Amino acid sequence: MTEDAVLGVDSSTQSCKVEIRELATGRLLGSGSAAHPPAFPPCSEQHPQDWVGAFIEATRAALAACTVTPAIRSISVAAQCHGLVLLDAHGEPLRAAKLWNDTTAAPNLAALVDRIGSGRWIRSVGSLPTAAFTIAKLAWLAAHEPATLDRAATLLLPHDYLTYWLTGARVTDRSDASGTGYFNTDAGQWIPGYLDLAGGPRDWSAMLPTVLGPCRPAGTLTAAAATALGLDAGITVAPGGGDQHAAYLGLGLDDGDQYIGIGTSGVVATSRRAPVFDPTGMVDGVADLTGGYLPLVSTLNAARVGEVAARLLGTDLPGLAELALAAGDAPGPVLVPFLDGERKPDRPDARGGLVDVTSHTTREELARAFVEGPLLSLMNARDHLRACNVDLGGAAVAVGGGTRSVATLQLLADLLDDEVTVLDADEATARGACVQAAAVAGEMDVAGLVELAKRWQPPVRARVAPRHHRRDLTALRARWAEVARSPLLDSGGPALLTPSPDHREETVR
Template sequence: MGVVAGVDSSTQSCTVELRDAQSGRLFGSGRSPHPPTSPPVSEQDPATWWEAFGLALAGALSAAGLTARDVDAVSVAAQCHGLVLLDAHDRVLRPAKLWNDTTSSPQAAALVRDLGTAGWADAVGSVPTAAFTITKLAWVAQHEPALLDATARVLLPHDYLTYRLTGRAVTDRSEASGTGYYAAHEDRYLVDHLNRWVRAGLPWATMLPSVLGPSEAAGTASTPDARALGLRDDVVVGAGAGDQHAGALGIGLAPGQVLYSLGTSGVVMTTSPTPVHDATAWVDGVADAAGGWLPLVCTLNCAKVTDTAARLLGVDHPELTRLALAAPRRADRMVLAAYLDGERSPDRPHARGLLAGLRSDTTREELALAAYEGVVLGLVRGHDAIRAAGAAADGEVVVTGGGARSLAYRQVLADTLGAPVHTRDVDEATARGAAVQAAAVLTDADVRTVRDAWTPATTGVVEPQHAVDADVWRRYRALADARQPDETPE
């Protein structure tokens, strides 16, 4: 028996799962919160990630009845895109700008105007939004130029935690492919992008982490920081991954299957054996954590929309679910463009939520249903975009994440797709996926082999009951595409 630790360092918290390296059996888990953030300025001190990791690891060990000396391998998955700048003494130079920080939207718009959507899609597989690391670097270059002079390393969130464990500046292709300066289909950094849109003349090649393969070890947990956690010096550390990419591993996503991940952000994704380049800017054609590709669409507004609806209606989530499921499905019902904090897909950083179709006889039930449908209709548009970009995305639909616990989300998704929606026996797909990678590097196996062996069982299937009327779609699209007064012209 070997013990592996899978780490999910998300926007809200750090979760650690301890699993058997052979069977994947869960021994115990722990969680510790991160400081809350909210766009447009969404930043966190990376030191808080390390502190939360230590607390979550201690909680998992306690729950499992193990000690840190029992751990044999670790892999870290974390929120994507965030910018971590270190100086030559490994000191963090500023709080990390997170994926949902929208302050670099002017820089993103300038980059897209300069190269064009097709140019970006061809170069890196995706069209940059304010989420992308290159836009955050461009923001720093404009607003805090002295920090670039002091920068020795440019890391992503999971790179930072791996660096503190191993002392090696490494990343993986799934995370690197979301930066805007790594071409995964060519397996190389595009230093010319950094020279052109951030600052020319910096030693970018030495500032960027090495890109590792999905089954390649980053090193061992041999740093003083790792020893302070109680880990042995010979603990193997995986390359890590982005949170959504690790989630696909954890859920056991097979080719052609489609995963809807309902958390703070909403993500719809599928696996692909070949790269996807979408010039419409909807689909991020990123690499996956298994050696292939993971075309995905990410929205900023998902479970926070129903959180807000529950707060405004003064109910808890079970009651919000009950209200939504009891709502009549009339064709002229309210529709919500759920852009509460701006949006990433479509790229609308200055948009806000719009509710249309209010009537004097509107009920609480209909308001609840509009909240769930506003999230789901936006994600299903993303699913359609993935198909249009050429990826096979017509297989079994799986839903995961905190929102998947709500029958209302599952039912509304099944109704909107007109297809069954499956859940699998996994509570923390990202932490589980990181554990898959840790087991692969510990046992010198291909990560795909471990993924398939650990694929969780199906726990439930929700069948469609209420077809979504074409008129609902028509009115939703009109509202979702409406240009708002505070948005700058494209």
Template structure:
């Protein structure tokens, strides 16, 4: 019987479960199950659907794996979402997700009362409507009767950990995206929640924040029966999705990872806290005791999906068209569903410089550039904060499979772009954590030992400085004032 660990990625769109051998980190099985589709501005899911998808995906992976013993499980997943539970641990209402922008008014009110500088100093980030804090305030204001039943607040990955163990626990990476946790001191900021309701015992309503090598508990008999396993498995702390992918990719200080999924994300890793006075960079915690400077845009692969639909083509043809475009043509401020960075929840997309000479190729290129350029601007914010960006560039996520995405990214950065042999980096990173905690090993050392192979995917073919500058003008985003080669 092969001993394995299980890494879980409970994302906005689906739940993915992967099994890796405990001996050498070899992937032996994996399966996925869909979550209910959502779309901003009101983006909500029933947490019970997450559990059902997890059980389905786990059983699917188990059937593939054959004769295995699941020794440990780690759950990583979408950040920020508010899961409100009553005194019995039951879900009170559907969870508001990270891309629900209906809580912007509450966020702005809290930011005014706390102060933007104070928020950045204490949480490491300037929260947007994505952060849990705004969703708790929305709940209190809009559904007071339901809010009165609130006994515990957990995050999406915490909920699956709770269903596995019966324990309310989270980790530094997830807690640092709430707006009421300080990742530098590892302490909750209860005064932020007291501004919403000063009568509640908030300290008793929040999950314990586990260390990177923390253990939430062991799987309960009920969970084991649903999963189809006979022996209890250790459940480690888990973490946020991008934080787990950093672990699964084995990134080092100076590397920059561009994630092209439902959202767009660029992140790196650093041992020291990051504080961005502009509030554009989130200085959240990572899964190894350090920090994960991160910029997240709301509009990722769905922008490319939308243009493919509007142009009556598939993704392969859209990519080919984009690569055939010259240097002229329109640029896209890709704020199709509002935007998180910059913080414009009520914005819409803007296609500029459209003329009668515009070609299909140019429109296709604008779609990819709108997504890529938003993240390139985010990487420049890293440099403002002193974060090293002299390492390798790695592209991950569904849209990274597109040749156009990788090439346009290489052109924009003037650097080679690499892919990794880890299609499900989030689940892989969760598995690294589970294996390290189970064996009492260093998480960082095991991540290096299990580090997937990187391969060159695109070399810069030219200079897109003028197009990026025009994008920055149209999108009204700040970029570094420097010459580009």
């Protein structure tokens, strides 16, 4: 017995996850995962061939987990954004890909901001790029490995490369292209002039992938890729997209809903039909997977902060959550979690700051500070979205590995003073890729894609309401903001807690 099915891929920083879902209903038939090599700032790199190896392993595991034989009709790949993949004239990767959380290109990016101008850059691409963006990686390579760049025939993003490996087609989509720093989302065009400034004049247009619409097929599965994956050749491959963008689709969220991602990175996002241009540079006005926009603020330090805290406090993650929830109502320490630098605000050289520790500070209060610190970063992100008149009136939906922590969910609900919802979707990104694959298999238009996402929306797993407490959360947020502004957090900066009058969190470095 066989079931028509689709295969969705989430190739994240940490691993590759694959889901196989029934084409007619979205029911999960099987899943698999495989780890990627660890990668940490400041020099965070992975080789594309390692992504392929994990993709193959995860796909074969997902196929083996199916109790009925799936007849795969379409495949879609979503992946970590921003990473730079260079291919030679034969389509082979020239080096390991510099990832989104590689901060080594910060000086190169700062020089580009000076040359292009922050206002002009925001108006043309919808975002003020940081060291996370692809164009920064390109500028670094031009400065440090010019011979490698000279050999490059193709520039791709991580999801583009896996789609290329599947089909041989050099394509991307609006969501991922909008995070490069050289794509005008409104016009739907690359900006080769910005690449000239980053990497020197050359025929960039010949090196860039074609940008596909949300429901346009990328191509079909090659015989070589099919053999490696254990699938049939000729399967339709969808355009794919960025990981957060696919997760939003996979959760079936509407315009105005609050997507709060707590994974390797932290994200606050919502969808809307009109573009957003934030003059401060905090909000990235990127595209979504349905032809609209997904304004978001993405932080560098999220769930990993809890892992650090558990190690320092001699416990595990459940133990950390138990400690944090037992902290009581006393003010306690405050953590600004810029442990590996920070992306938004753009502070690549920053380090974390823990203040208000006294001789009476308890282990429980320290645990709460470490769990709460990344959430305070996300609350700050949410404030910036609202300052851009972005509607956040919908439900607050938390997603990502951090939602496994009961303390994270409870403290988030307390800070929002609103209910937090967790949907029953452990792999929202892979699920979103399945939704897109199903839409492409059914030859749907964008309206059909959106309707399908709502029809496949996962049920609610948990709802967490804010507690009745006596903590002054307004004062807590003000204290966090005061410490976050401090130049003391920047390596080699002046050792003064009180910022100078002209030092603002949004300063472009």
